[in-house]
Amino acid sequence: MEHTTLHLLYSRFWHKFLYDIGVVPTKEPYAKRTSHGMILGENGEKMSKSRGNVINPDDVVNEYGADTLRLYEMFLGPLEQSKPWDTNGIDGVNRFLKKLWGLFYKGDQWLVTEGTPTKEEQKSINTLIKKVSADIEAFSFNTSLAAFMICVNELTQLKCHNREVLSKLLVVLTPFAPHIAEELWHALGNETTVCDAQWPDYDESCLKEDSVTYAVSFNGKARFNIEVPADM
Secondary structure, eight states: OHHHHHHHHHHHHHHHHHHHTTSSSOSSSOSOOOOOOOEEOTTSSOOOTTTTOOOOHHHHHHHHOHHHHHHHHHHTSOTTSOEEOOHHHHHHHHHHHHHHHTTTEETTEEOOBOSOOOHHHHHHHHHHHHHHHHHHHHTOHHHHHHHHHHHHHHHHHTTOOBHHHHHHHHHHHTTTOHHHHHHHHHHTTOOSOGGGSOOOOOOGGGGOOSEEEEEEEETTEEEEEEEEETTO
């Protein structure tokens, strides 16, 4: 923040000068501004060469790829907070991308299938679209990443390789991991970039629960759970 403060002062000064001479139409340069926190060293202190806690992003990119670095930085925590770097956490994000790849390929074998998605698959992908669409507007990228991990885990458990579902997944993933999304988008047979794809709408009807789990207790002690229809 201490680095950006002066830049913001400079830009506001020049904007007001340009407004005074009639070059720009607004008095203030920004309608909205969001400040992000710093990424600290693994010891929780501000990164500096003198402390020896600087992380070179090029090293992470060379070992894991740019998408892993992008996702990990977003997954560290809320945008506006300062977060300590944790090298061990990079492996978890990298495993997520490998699991995502596994929805499309098993080794060299192409797994993607055609047809209508199942009810469970529709629920999983529509839940993701709704969550990420809201999170992007709120700059809540860390919770979006958690939603991606949940969705990919669900699709993996469902053994979902449906083209329609996976296409929507890639479009929503593109702002977060553009390189792997573009690669898999073209693997699906698309000739244009995934960046030009229409952002998918979610279907609220796919998110409704058919059943509800109720805990049954006797004398204040939980005994068992029962599944009952949601409209019961």
